[in-house]
Amino acid sequence: MDQPTNRPTTSPAVTTLADPLVNKGTAFTRDEREALGLDGLLPPAVETLDEQVARAYEAFRGYDKPLNRHIYLRQLQDTNEVLFHRLVTEHLEELLPVVYTPTVGEACRRFSEIYRRPRGLFLTWEDRHRFRDILRNRPHGNQDVDVIVVTDGQRILGLGDQGVGGMGIPIGKLSLYTAIGGIHPARTLPILLDVGTDNEDLLGNPRYLGRRDRRLTGAEYDEMIEAFVAAVEAELPGTLLQWEDFATAHAYPILERYRDRLLTFNDDIQGTAAVTLGALSTAADVAGTPLPEQRLVILGAGSAAIGVAGMIRTAMVDEGLTEDEATARFWILDVDGLLVSSRSGLSPQQRAFARDDGEVAGWDGTGLAEVVRRVEPTALIGLSTAHGAFTEEIVRRMAGTCERPVIFPLSNPTSHSEAEPADLTRWTDGRALIATGSPFPPLTVDGHRVPVAQSNNVYVFPAMGLAVTACRAARVTDRMLVAAARAVARCAVRAADGVEGPVPLLPPLSGMRDSAREIALAAALAAVEDGVAPHATQEELREAIERAQWTPRYAD
Numbered sequence: 001m002d003q004p005t006n007r008p009t010t011s012p013a014v015t016t017l018a019d020p021l022v023n024k025g026t027a028f029t030r031d032e033r034e035a036l037g038l039d040g041l042l043p044p045a046v047e048t049l050d051e052q053v054a055r056a057y058e059a060f061r062g063y064d065k066p067l068n069r070h071i072y073l074r075q076l077q078d079t080n081e082v083l084f085h086r087l088v089t090e091h092l093e094e095l096l097p098v099v100y101t102p103t104v105g106e107a108c109r110r111f112s113e114i115y116r117r118p119r120g121l122f123l124t125w126e127d128r129h130r131f132r133d134i135l136r137n138r139p140h141g142n143q144d145v146d147v148i149v150v151t152d153g154q155r156i157l158g159l160g161d162q163g164v165g166g167m168g169i170p171i172g173k174l175s176l177y178t179a180i181g182g183i184h185p186a187r188t189l190p191i192l193l194d195v196g197t198d199n200e201d202l203l204g205n206p207r208y209l210g211r212r213d214r215r216l217t218g219a220e221y222d223e224m225i226e227a228f229v230a231a232v233e234a235e236l237p238g239t240l241l242q243w244e245d246f247a248t249a250h251a252y253p254i255l256e257r258y259r260d261r262l263l264t265f266n267d268d269i270q271g272t273a274a275v276t277l278g279a280l281s282t283a284a285d286v287a288g289t290p291l292p293e294q295r296l297v298i299l300g301a302g303s304a305a306i307g308v309a310g311m312i313r314t315a316m317v318d319e320g321l322t323e324d325e326a327t328a329r330f331w332i333l334d335v336d337g338l339l340v341s342s343r344s345g346l347s348p349q350q351r352a353f354a355r356d357d358g359e360v361a362g363w364d365g366t367g368l369a370e371v372v373r374r375v376e377p378t379a380l381i382g383l384s385t386a387h388g389a390f391t392e393e394i395v396r397r398m399a400g401t402c403e404r405p406v407i408f409p410l411s412n413p414t415s416h417s418e419a420e421p422a423d424l425t426r427w428t429d430g431r432a433l434i435a436t437g438s439p440f441p442p443l444t445v446d447g448h449r450v451p452v453a454q455s456n457n458v459y460v461f462p463a464m465g466l467a468v469t470a471c472r473a474a475r476v477t478d479r480m481l482v483a484a485a486r487a488v489a490r491c492a493v494r495a496a497d498g499v500e501g502p503v504p505l506l507p508p509l510s511g512m513r514d515s516a517r518e519i520a521l522a523a524a525l526a527a528v529e530d531g532v533a534p535h536a537t538q539e540e541l542r543e544a545i546e547r548a549q550w551t552p553r554y555a556d
């Protein structure tokens with residue numbers, strides 16, 4: 001008998017079942033089974049999509065460990081995209097922590113061990129002259145792409161360099177572009193730029209699936225990025241290119257280099273900023289301290305923190321402060337303490353927020369505890385990856401000088417959060433206005449069960465994808481992101497209407513698809529006003545957004 005070969009041996013029917021975009025599994029009707037040659041290849045029962053969702057949900061619940069649930073969902077996604085996205089959409093609040101932070105962090109760390117099937121594209125330095133050809137190899141090469149999420153795996157959540165394992169993040173983010181924003185799954189493309197890794201554990205791990213080399217740096221790294229961008233421009237013009245989880249040293253330069261050249265944004269800098277401004281605006285209203293009067297201490301001075309500070313400063317200027325007055329409302333710290341002018345090695349973006357050295361003369365150091373003691377902040381934001389950095393002493397001190405302290409430990413995943421919401425509530429006698437980066441269980445405040453707002457860029461990026469797809473924007477402008485932030489806050493206020501007890505700082509996750517349309521509309525209007533999208537009225541944009549938001553259901 002002939003030995004098996006590398007040539008495909010499957011029939012067209014099996015190819016249909018193996019294509020997650022057309023496979024309906026047990027939902028193929030009898031007529032479809034006959035027409036497609038599927039008779040006998042499926043169990044006899046014909047299920048509705050709802051029945052499949054119920055069965056898949058039971059199977060999901062049958063796994064105890066979050067990582068196993070994640071693996072199950074990824075397999076479902078690779079088997080039947082409509083079913084996967086319907087399941088995620090219907091159980092968004094419960095599934096978000098599994099598809100996304102914190103479990104996706106674990107999935108990235110263990111990428112090589114749990115690897116099952118390919119998804120997206122892996123681009124390496126050696127292939128840099130062939131990127132355009134490789135883009136044509138994309139799984140749905142006959143489709144245009146609306147959104148690419150790309151990472152080089154160097155700063156995966158707060159977990160550092162995960163090399164090729166970083167691919168879990170673009171895959172996770174794009175599944176939310178679809179489940180929330182309604183971007184058709186065939187028109188999404190996750191990409192991992194494998195520029196090597198400096199993670200010794202990965203380099204020494206025989207199972208590691210990435211390039212077993214140190215990271216490219218300097219001119220070679222820049223050449224790789226330029227080759228990638230040029231290939232995207234040539235092969236997929238008009239696609240939204242989202243940069244994700246790049247180390248800060250690369251994140252800002254890349255954004256600055258390309259933001260005026262193509263449709264692109266950095267989610268960690270700009271998406272995070274927009275959702276945080278949204279949550280802070282709601283918190284400022286609740287606290288009765290208008291945004292321009294807030295005094296903000298930010299722990300962390302990486303791309304996320306500086307992006308957040310920049311956008312809040314812009315909003316303060318919109319609300320009447322001068323640029324200098326607004327800048328003076330921020331105290332930003334990194335691992336070496338407060339950013340002050342005399343420090344060397346600060347980036348231009350960090351330097352813009354550095355305090356005068358004279359201010360700290362006589363201080364007992366510039367660590368967080370001392371800064372909080374001296375500044376008496378009204379808002380404390382963590383984007384530092386430093387687990388537990390908001391200690392009881394620091395939080396109690398802050399609560400001693402501020403009636404409604406705004407405290408946002410935003411680092412991901414959960415294991416890197418600067419504080420636990422339950423502790424913050426206890427240490428402030430329930431007065432803290434809290435938002436976290438990863439999900440936490442609800443709190444009990446004054447006898448009310450209060451969900452913990454998740455100030456995560458997931459409130460923004462799916463809506464941004466929907467906006468630019470619907471309004472055909474050519475660029476992502478800062479005003480589009482600020483408009484998105486304002487819309488996030490408006491959605492929160494609307495959702496709070498009639499809610500008993502403490503006001504939620506962000507709209508409920510369960511209503512994210514609806515919120516995404518509102519946020520997208522605000523961003524699309526700003527795109528038109530900024531002249532980066534064709535003229536359209538508000539009503540036309542609203543209709544375009546409704547049309548563009550794909551709902552997971554089977555084609556007839």
Ligand SMILES: NC(=O)C1=CN([C@@H]2O[C@H](COP(=O)(O)OP(=O)(O)OC[C@H]3O[C@@H](n4cnc5c(N)ncnc54)[C@H](OP(=O)(O)O)[C@@H]3O)[C@@H](O)[C@H]2O)C=CC1
Nearest residue numbers: 157158248300301302303304334335384386412437456457
């Ligand atoms: N909620 C959300 O939507 C988002 C959350 N994040 C989270 O924010 C965190 C930071 O991201 P990003 O800015 O890109 O990462 P970076 O690594 O670029 O920044 C981390 C910053 O925190 C500082 N830092 C590290 N340890 C400490 C410490 N013990 N005390 C004070 N400062 C410290 C670092 O200082 P130094 O440079 O001197 O080491 C650096 O300035 C991550 O955990 C990420 O998951 C990011 C994007 C979105």
Ligand SMILES: CC(=O)C(=O)O
Nearest residue numbers: 157245268412456457
């Ligand atoms: C949420 C996100 O983008 C991050 O933590 O990096």
Ligand SMILES: [Mg+2]
Nearest residue numbers: 157244245268
């Ligand atoms: Mg990120």
